[in-house]
Amino acid sequence: MSQFYAVLAALLCGMALIGLFQTEDLLRRILALNVLASAVFLLLVTVARSAEGIDPVPHVMVLTGIVVAVSTTAAALALVIRANEARRRHEDEP
Amino acid sequence: MSVLAWGFDMLLAAGLLWLAWQALFTQRRFSAVVNFMAFYLLMALVWVRLDAPDIALAEAAIGAGVTGALLLTALGRLPAGTSVGADPRRWQRPLQHLAMAGAGMGVIWLAWSAYHLPRPGLAGEVTATLDATGVSHAVTAVLLNLRAFDTLLEIVIMLAAVVLVWSLGPPLGPPLRAFAPATALPGLPALSHLLHPFFVLVPVYLLWRGTHAPGGAFPAGAVMGAGGVLLLLTEARPWEYLRHHRLLLHVLLAAGMALFLVVALGGMLLTGTFFAFPLFLAPTLIMAVEIATALSIALMLMAFYLYGEPGQ
Amino acid sequence: MTEALHWLGYAFVAAGILFFLAGSLGLLRFPDVFTRLHALTKADNLGLGLICLGLALQASGPAEAVKYLLIWLLMLVASGIGATLIASTALACGLAPRQADRPPSTSTSQRPTEQ
Numbered sequence: 165m166s167q168f169y170a171v172l173a174a175l176l177c178g179m180a181l182i183g184l185f186q187t188e189d190l191l192r193r194i195l196a197l198n199v200l201a202s203a204v205f206l207l208l209v210t211v212a213r214s215a216e217g218i219d220p221v222p223h224v225m226v227l228t229g230i231v232v233a234v235s236t237t238a239a240a241l242a243l244v245i246r247a248n249e250a251r252r253r254h255e256d257e258p
Numbered sequence: 259m260s261v262l263a264w265g266f267d268m269l270l271a272a273g274l275l276w277l278a279w280q281a282l283f284t285q286r287r288f289s290a291v292v293n294f295m296a297f298y299l300l301m302a303l304v305w306v307r308l309d310a311p312d313i314a315l316a317e318a319a320i321g322a323g324v325t326g327a328l329l330l331t332a333l334g335r336l337p338a339g340t341s342v343g344a345d346p347r348r349w350q351r352p353l354q355h356l357a358m359a360g361a362g363m364g365v366i367w368l369a370w371s372a373y374h375l376p377r378p379g380l381a382g383e384v385t386a387t388l389d390a391t392g393v394s395h396a397v398t399a400v401l402l403n404l405r406a407f408d409t410l411l412e413i414v415i416m417l418a419a420v421v422l423v424w425s426l427g428p429p430l431g432p433p434l435r436a437f438a439p440a441t442a443l444p445g446l447p448a449l450s451h452l453l454h455p456f457f458v459l460v461p462v463y464l465l466w467r468g469t470h471a472p473g474g475a476f477p478a479g480a481v482m483g484a485g486g487v488l489l490l491l492t493e494a495r496p497w498e499y500l501r502h503h504r505l506l507l508h509v510l511l512a513a514g515m516a517l518f519l520v521v522a523l524g525g526m527l528l529t530g531t532f533f534a535f536p537l538f539l540a541p542t543l544i545m546a547v548e549i550a551t552a553l554s555i556a557l558m559l560m561a562f563y564l565y566g567e568p569g570q
Numbered sequence: 571m572t573e574a575l576h577w578l579g580y581a582f583v584a585a586g587i588l589f590f591l592a593g594s595l596g597l598l599r600f601p602d603v604f605t606r607l608h609a610l611t612k613a614d615n616l617g618l619g620l621i622c623l624g625l626a627l628q629a630s631g632p633a634e635a636v637k638y639l640l641i642w643l644l645m646l647v648a649s650g651i652g653a654t655l656i657a658s659t660a661l662a663c664g665l666a667p668r669q670a671d672r673p674p675s676t677s678t679s680q681r682p683t684e685q
Contacts, residue, residue: 169308170373172271176278177365183282185358191287191329191336195294198325199278202301209308211372217381218309220396224405226313227397227476228412231555234320234328235419238562241332242423245565248336288663292656323648330655334662446650453647456640488651 169210176203190244194237201233267307274300291333295326312397315464315477323484324559327491331563390537393469393544401474402544406533410518413551417515420561446492457485461556465548469541479552483559490563511561514554517547575627582624589617602668603660611653618645 180200184193205226212222277300280293298321305314384396384404391399401409461478468474521543522533529536535543596609622642626635 168267168271169304170369172274174366174369175275177369178362179275179278179282181358181361181365185354185361187282189287191332192282192290195281195290195329198294199282199297202297202321205313206301206304207369207372209305209310209313211375213308217385219381220384220400221380221405223310223313223397224400224408226310227316227401228409230313230316230320231476231480232412232415234325234559234562235416237325238328239419239422241328242426242565245332245335246426252337288660288665323652326652327655330659334659446654449647449650453643456644460640460644484648488647491651491655 166210166213169206173203173206173210176200176206190247191241194240194244197240198233198237201229205229270300270304270307274304287333287336291326291329294329295322298322298325311472312474312477315472316480319477319480319484320559324480324487324563327487327563331565335565391540393541395468395470395472395474397472398468398474398544398548401476402547403535403540406518406522409551410515410522413515413518413554416555416558417512420511420558423562423565451492454485454489457482457488461485461552465545465552468548469545475548475551476555478548479555480559482552482556486556486560487563490560507557510553511557512554514547514551517550521547579624579627582620582627586617586620586624589613589620593617603665604657604667607653607657611649615646615649618642 176199180196180203184196184200187193187196208222208226212219274297277293277297281290281297284290284293298317301321302314302318305311305317384400387404388394388396388399391403393399393403461482464473464478464481465475466473468478521535525535526532528534590613593610593613596613597606600606600609619642622638626638629635629638
């Protein structure tokens, strides 16, 4: 079963990378980064599982990673909103 | 049973791939964001399948709850048109493809080397030292004792993100209350008002559970933060309270980091090593740090949601 | 007595699954975001309540039963507020509700979910 989820993580990772580099929309890039982070977390937790037992250290890394991911998402969204406002103001006064 | 489990895994994987595809490649931003929220909900189910209940709890509250609310609110503040990104020039195209290929190769190499690490990693070592940590749940032990330095740095990153969001100043867009749905449904604030004690009760329960079972500071903080965002969505009253007590707000935001540092330095004074606590004090200290961290995480998640410092 | 409670629990879970099926049918068949949210929040919350009630009847002790009911209460608040947030954002993004006398709006490709 862990091989199955590793393949799923690889597919999600590839999809997120294509989305990240192809799109021009900043919001879509943030979504792609989040999907990429989820794929990496999935790979870490899959690697932590084995027949001999579950390694708790990757679980901890993923737990802190989720919180860091939401922090970066919030900061990036705030920057996108500000960039948008700056651009609109720039267009208003030629 | 195994056929059922296999079918469930297949369904889950197909759903995840479909939702990720929809989130990344549909035309409309709104449907992309909504699909992305559903993606996180399915991810929480995947964590349960992979025997990681701590992560499932945090993912359901943070991923589907707080990130979804953040994205939806940002969407309401952005204009309806599509793009704010710069169009890539013609000569940039090959570079873009090169970067994509390079990143892809790097990820494949990382995955390959990660997959060939010796199993089961550090599980044996963690179990062997569990008695000396003061808690009996392995994830909490690693989080707050064995690798506490990582957790401290993670809290610092979160605080830095809050400072970044606040220092950008309040956004010009429509004020937050315009998106608060309280105006539409008069029954909803009353119901949530009645049920809010439960949003405090559940994190406290998770915190208490964290010493011996899945739970602990991160899921508790996540659930409390998600509850706080719901509170902000129905009525801004607690934030109004904090707006008039800005010193208290700042202290609470920094409480997790501050207590962590105090404990670490105290450990250094007592035992000579940074972050080494004596065993008889460890359960108490870990509980105190957990309470402060959970409170800080909850408040920081609420702070992200507002996109600006209250009272400015 | 416990045997009867177990069978009653199964009956509640089966009824809950029926409500979930109805909600999912609405998600697939309804024309725009707002009607789909309506189908999901109404039918699925009732279905979830019935399933939680069924599981609580089969629980091993009162503490476990209370936890199941707590799950339902919290989901009620979360899905109610989440659905209104999604709907108000859809309105702010310019997706108008589909009217009977107007041609269908272009919002048929949306897939709303709870929360």
